[in-house]
Amino acid sequence: MRSLLAFIPALLFSGMALAEPLHGISMHGKPALPADFKNFPYVKPDVKKGGRMSYGVVGTFDSLNPFILKGMRTTARGVWDPEFGNLLYEPLMQRSSDEPFSLYGLLAETAEWDEERSFIQFNLNPKAKWQDGQPVTPEDVIFTFNLLKDKGRPPFNSRLNGVAKMEKVGERGVRFTFNDKANRETPLILASSTPILPQHAIDPKTFEQGNLGSVVGSGPYRIKTLQPGERIVWQRDANYWGKDVPAKVGFENYDEISITYFLQVTTMFEAFKKGDIDIYPEGDAINGTSDTSHWGQAYNFPAVQRGDIARDIFEPRLPSGMFGLVFNTRRPIFADENVREGLSYALDFEWMNRNILGGAFKRTQSYWQNSTLGAFGNAADAQELALLGDAARKLPPELLAGTYAMPVTDGTGADRTVLKRSVDTLKQAGYSIKNGKMSDKNNRPLAFEIMTQNPAQERIALAYQRSLKLIGVDMAIRSVDDGQYQSRSNNFDYDMVIRSFPSSLSPGAEQLNRWGSASRDAPGSFNYAGVADPDIDRMIDALLQARSTEDFQTAVRAYDRLLTAGHYFIPLYYIGAQWVARWKYIGRPDPTPLFGNQKQTWWDERAQ
Numbered sequence: 001m002r003s004l005l006a007f008i009p010a011l012l013f014s015g016m017a018l019a020e021p022l023h024g025i026s027m028h029g030k031p032a033l034p035a036d037f038k039n040f041p042y043v044k045p046d047v048k049k050g051g052r053m054s055y056g057v058v059g060t061f062d063s064l065n066p067f068i069l070k071g072m073r074t075t076a077r078g079v080w081d082p083e084f085g086n087l088l089y090e091p092l093m094q095r096s097s098d099e100p101f102s103l104y105g106l107l108a109e110t111a112e113w114d115e116e117r118s119f120i121q122f123n124l125n126p127k128a129k130w131q132d133g134q135p136v137t138p139e140d141v142i143f144t145f146n147l148l149k150d151k152g153r154p155p156f157n158s159r160l161n162g163v164a165k166m167e168k169v170g171e172r173g174v175r176f177t178f179n180d181k182a183n184r185e186t187p188l189i190l191a192s193s194t195p196i197l198p199q200h201a202i203d204p205k206t207f208e209q210g211n212l213g214s215v216v217g218s219g220p221y222r223i224k225t226l227q228p229g230e231r232i233v234w235q236r237d238a239n240y241w242g243k244d245v246p247a248k249v250g251f252e253n254y255d256e257i258s259i260t261y262f263l264q265v266t267t268m269f270e271a272f273k274k275g276d277i278d279i280y281p282e283g284d285a286i287n288g289t290s291d292t293s294h295w296g297q298a299y300n301f302p303a304v305q306r307g308d309i310a311r312d313i314f315e316p317r318l319p320s321g322m323f324g325l326v327f328n329t330r331r332p333i334f335a336d337e338n339v340r341e342g343l344s345y346a347l348d349f350e351w352m353n354r355n356i357l358g359g360a361f362k363r364t365q366s367y368w369q370n371s372t373l374g375a376f377g378n379a380a381d382a383q384e385l386a387l388l389g390d391a392a393r394k395l396p397p398e399l400l401a402g403t404y405a406m407p408v409t410d411g412t413g414a415d416r417t418v419l420k421r422s423v424d425t426l427k428q429a430g431y432s433i434k435n436g437k438m439s440d441k442n443n444r445p446l447a448f449e450i451m452t453q454n455p456a457q458e459r460i461a462l463a464y465q466r467s468l469k470l471i472g473v474d475m476a477i478r479s480v481d482d483g484q485y486q487s488r489s490n491n492f493d494y495d496m497v498i499r500s501f502p503s504s505l506s507p508g509a510e511q512l513n514r515w516g517s518a519s520r521d522a523p524g525s526f527n528y529a530g531v532a533d534p535d536i537d538r539m540i541d542a543l544l545q546a547r548s549t550e551d552f553q554t555a556v557r558a559y560d561r562l563l564t565a566g567h568y569f570i571p572l573y574y575i576g577a578q579w580v581a582r583w584k585y586i587g588r589p590d591p592t593p594l595f596g597n598q599k600q601t602w603w604d605e606r607a608q
Contacts, residue, residue, distance in 0.1 A: 025111055032096070041098060053602070058264065065210040069523060093191040107136055118178055142174060147204055154522050212226060220248075235255070279586060312597070340567035345421050347467060356460070361573035375558075450494075515529075586603070
């Protein structure tokens, strides 16, 4: 006891605050699961591991390094992958898919912080090892953050912006002490959104080459075989250190995972029909390939008729997010908000939905629609108006009332009333129709180009092009391959592009990389619209610093209103459900967590 009492003053004198080691941390409140939890509630904990899974994706790859910008390479799936799992690299803590933003121990067995979140300390699991048998050390953690700061792409290169000091504590601890650039989400981002890399297996001098050479991670799989651009096969690491960690029980249930790359969605579906791949996610809002008509009409092949195919509909409990056409406001033609608004009204969603999308989609009206965080359907109260301040006076009354919505056409593709609204709004920006062309006062025509990545996006672009011609606006369509698309997106080399921003119930630091002023000119950021607005920056800061649920909701609603008012996206549609077809020898748990289906928890029935 005497030695302990002597130790405590020394610790306090050193400036290192005492804190209780925690099994989990949460953005707001406390984690839902107790310290002695055995597994997440949405897994089958006693599943027998074995068998195989074959995924299919559209695209290509030429790198195993998703953390760099130099070279503009496309990374193989599975390295650091929210859908298929982090098969190679792991974060310090594992996020639960059944809570808005709670993390539990993984590489870090416990974490410590204070009420102010002025620091966080990660205490590494003594069992954590790299695939070559070397232990995961505090030096690895410090090496990782420094390496990504110097050579990483956004947002990995900004992780230390809010850190005043990073230091090793004892044998297994790493402490991050924060500066005034940090916010209340910063410690959770460090814990969950950065891969920890092995110092002994990485040469910083060659890190940016991003090649397909040998790699070492701490994750549950190793690379078995690799065909560049075509296929990668992952094999379970029999000595995986974390198989009994509660946050990993019921995950990664296959002995082998293969990921095959296809040039087109149609080819991938044919492979699914033949059994060459085991599951087929029907519709992808990110790539603009959602199609209810395909879900309803394409499943008439022999395997379906024999009863060998299951078609599952999952209903996540998440906000709508935003999928649509993005204006690059770095281009002078789109700098005027009236131009963006007028061009937005020209898109005939009702015609597009009926003739292209199968008629089953609902139009998105705001970024957090279908939740208490959204502006749509929720009027601004006194607290929100006070937070908005002078910015509230710039917003349309209907947007403050929560009733603002995109115009609804008659579905003919040529609704004169809505097209007139588009033309009248463009007039406010100095444009008018002259000799059949929408032109400015100097007779320069309003013309631009949209960049597309696949046939589904092209169909959306063609429908929009058709509407624009009716008001004298010329829009060219440029289709590029995946490599060009990634490179041009990283450098903001486009007028307009089709993109998706998923929304969660716990928006946070990722918003800085999407909409923050600092990300506007940062190559590789997700600020596709080129937004730099001090009011938007204020709202991001408010949601990041919010301590109560009420303050957080107020900040996100205000933020949603400003984004909607800016007309940076032409909103398309949201998908309230996830559609996945699978061969019935692939099993899955019954519970659907908050974030929807979790493929990392599925298994091969043939191995049971």
